[in-house]
Amino acid sequence: MVSHLWESLGLHGKRVLILHHDDLGLLHAQNAAYEVLGFPTGSIMVPAGWGAQLAHRPHLDLGVHLTLTSEWRAPRLRPLTTSASLRDSSGHFWSTVEEAWLHIRTEEAEAELRAQIHAALAMGIDVTHVDTHMGAVLRPDLAEIYLKLALEFRLPAFIPESLEAINLPAPLRLPIESLLDRAPLPKVRWLDSYPVPPDQRRAWYLDTLSRAGPGVYHLIHHSALPTPEAQSLPDWEKRKADYEALQDAEVRRVIGEFTLLTYRQVREALRRVG
Amino acid sequence: MVSHLWESLGLHGKRVLILHHDDLGLLHAQNAAYEVLGFPTGSIMVPAGWGAQLAHRPHLDLGVHLTLTSEWRAPRLRPLTTSASLRDSSGHFWSTVEEAWLHIRTEEAEAELRAQIHAALAMGIDVTHVDTHMGAVLRPDLAEIYLKLALEFRLPAFIPESLEAINLPAPLRLPIESLLDRAPLPKVRWLDSYPVPPDQRRAWYLDTLSRAGPGVYHLIHHSALPTPEAQSLPDWEKRKADYEALQDAEVRRVIGEFTLLTYRQVREALRRVG
Numbered sequence: 001m002v003s004h005l006w007e008s009l010g011l012h013g014k015r016v017l018i019l020h021h022d023d024l025g026l027l028h029a030q031n032a033a034y035e036v037l038g039f040p041t042g043s044i045m046v047p048a049g050w051g052a053q054l055a056h057r058p059h060l061d062l063g064v065h066l067t068l069t070s071e072w073r074a075p076r077l078r079p080l081t082t083s084a085s086l087r088d089s090s091g092h093f094w095s096t097v098e099e100a101w102l103h104i105r106t107e108e109a110e111a112e113l114r115a116q117i118h119a120a121l122a123m124g125i126d127v128t129h130v131d132t133h134m135g136a137v138l139r140p141d142l143a144e145i146y147l148k149l150a151l152e153f154r155l156p157a158f159i160p161e162s163l164e165a166i167n168l169p170a171p172l173r174l175p176i177e178s179l180l181d182r183a184p185l186p187k188v189r190w191l192d193s194y195p196v197p198p199d200q201r202r203a204w205y206l207d208t209l210s211r212a213g214p215g216v217y218h219l220i221h222h223s224a225l226p227t228p229e230a231q232s233l234p235d236w237e238k239r240k241a242d243y244e245a246l247q248d249a250e251v252r253r254v255i256g257e258f259t260l261l262t263y264r265q266v267r268e269a270l271r272r273v274g
Numbered sequence: 275m276v277s278h279l280w281e282s283l284g285l286h287g288k289r290v291l292i293l294h295h296d297d298l299g300l301l302h303a304q305n306a307a308y309e310v311l312g313f314p315t316g317s318i319m320v321p322a323g324w325g326a327q328l329a330h331r332p333h334l335d336l337g338v339h340l341t342l343t344s345e346w347r348a349p350r351l352r353p354l355t356t357s358a359s360l361r362d363s364s365g366h367f368w369s370t371v372e373e374a375w376l377h378i379r380t381e382e383a384e385a386e387l388r389a390q391i392h393a394a395l396a397m398g399i400d401v402t403h404v405d406t407h408m409g410a411v412l413r414p415d416l417a418e419i420y421l422k423l424a425l426e427f428r429l430p431a432f433i434p435e436s437l438e439a440i441n442l443p444a445p446l447r448l449p450i451e452s453l454l455d456r457a458p459l460p461k462v463r464w465l466d467s468y469p470v471p472p473d474q475r476r477a478w479y480l481d482t483l484s485r486a487g488p489g490v491y492h493l494i495h496h497s498a499l500p501t502p503e504a505q506s507l508p509d510w511e512k513r514k515a516d517y518e519a520l521q522d523a524e525v526r527r528v529i530g531e532f533t534l535l536t537y538r539q540v541r542e543a544l545r546r547v548g
Contacts, residue, residue, distance in 0.1 A: 027503075028348075028349075028502060028503035028506055029502070029503065031348075032502060047352075048323060048349075049322060049323055049348065049349025049350055049351060050348050050349050051348075051350075052347060052348045052349070052350040052364070052366065053347060053348035053506075055364070073326060073327060074302075074305075074323065074324050074325075074326045074327035075302075075322075075323025075324050075326070076323055076325075076326040077323060078321075078354065078393075080352065080365075081356070082355070082356060089396060090326070090329070090396055090397045090398065091354075091393045091396045091397060092326065092397075119352075119365045122363060122364055122365045123364045123365065123366075124364065225502065227501055227502050227503060228302065228303070228306060228499065228501050228503075229301075229302035229303065229501060229502075229503040232302055232327075
């Protein structure tokens with residue numbers, strides 16, 4: 001069924017783009033950039049405070065940015081559940097994926113991630129998809145939970161066609177690839193601006209998008225206004241560079257050559273066939 | 275013993291000021307104003323994300339701003355505990371004190387407030403005192419918990435000498451006053467800039483402080499930088515007015531005529547006598 005999903009949406013042979021705003025809800029500056037840019041698709045870090053600003057706005061295309069890590073000195077996030085294995089001695093999520101993978105118990109992660117989806121729905125977010133903060137769900141047991149929750153809530157999950165660009169420990173690569181291959185969910189071609197140096201960001205958008213052939217692309221950006229709040233994150237220049245590039249007229253012209261796809265369209269197509 | 279506490283600190287007959295920054299941790303802009311102003315005393319909303327920025331800095335004089343309400347559309351805060359009576363249907367704390375008082379179960383409030391103090395300590399805050407966000411602990415059973423926790427953790431609690439300025443429902447006034455009267459904790463003269471219109475704020479500081487006779491005053495301010503983040507709160511002009519007034523040379527001169535007191539000094543005096 002899933003192999004026909006893009007055809008059922010009339011997308012076969014087209015150049016299709018999901019322009020995806022990560023880390024919504026984390027900062028006022030992240031939400032503010034989302035409002036200015038006007039692209040509908042992104043995902044919310046539910047344990048953070050600013051997600052409520054985007055609730056009860058049914059025309060938005062918002063997913064849950066499933067969170068098991070909190071990497072900045074501040075703002076720091078706590079799990080919604082009281083599970084001990086999800087938090088460091090300060091009570092917050094682990095700072096790194098490595099620490100998270102060392103400590104997190106499968107069943108506590110499942111309860112937490114399910115709680116994040118329930119909490120987004122309770123807040124008045126019409127959740128259209130799930131994705132993963134920092135790829136923390138790529139430990140195989142957590143990836144199983146990720147797929148299980150997507151199926152349980154009948155949501156698309158962000159699943160890249162290829163994991164080549166991810167720095168996965170070798171023993172995890174095969175199990176994860178096999179798991180994702182078998183998932184009855186559509187897969188996308190993954191484009192990520194994050195590793196690109198800020199001063200090359202605009203050129204990267206232009207080159208990458210101009211050269212992209214037919215296919216369904218999920219392009220991740222982290223746009224934020226360069227306010228004092230955002231500037232307290234060490235990577236703020238990356239966030240600013242996305243924000244500026246996506247306001248650039250030439251970048252917008254190149255984006256305009258794609259069929260823009262929302263996860264709501266994908267969700268509705270999935271729910272029709274499944 | 276408590277009647278002698280101020281004497282034991284050599285404060286008898288003096289004009290003493292605790293200049294107290296409320297709502298730390300709620301916004302980057304609130305913490306940033308605290309850094310610029312340089313006064314040491316304030317309290318952190320532990321369920322918010324920015325408190326961690328102030329952790330592991332033992333020269334600061336920080337308490338826990340015990341929180342049972344979350345009044346803004348965003349950022350919105352969730353209880354640390356999973357207790358059902360503490361949250362509205364969106365999963366956040368109640369928006370108003372009235373709703374909170376209608377719904378909150380005593381034992382769930384106690385667990386939550388204790389969790390907030392434990393969480394602050396776990397974060398690396400050398401907690402020097404407790405106070406209350408929006409006066410939500412003024413329901414008599416909650417006020418009992420407030421005092422009980424202060425004694426349990428051997429911390430001073432913000433307790434005003436008079437509740438006249440508080441709009442308490444009539445049936446609560448007598449039980450609360452009697453409870454606070456009996457508390458074996460020092461009481462302060464309460465000054466609050468919040469109700470003063472922003473354009474009169476500087477004059478209020480000058481007049482109020484110049485006219486204050488001997489006594490120990492706890493002056494509440496809500497200073498925040500007027501950034502886009504802060505401006506998303508409807509009361510941002512009040513926060514900006516405090517921030518500007520407290521940078522004013524004349525206001526600082528008048529403040530300089532007081533003996534500035536920290537809650538750490540009060541805590542240490544309490545621990546010596548009790």
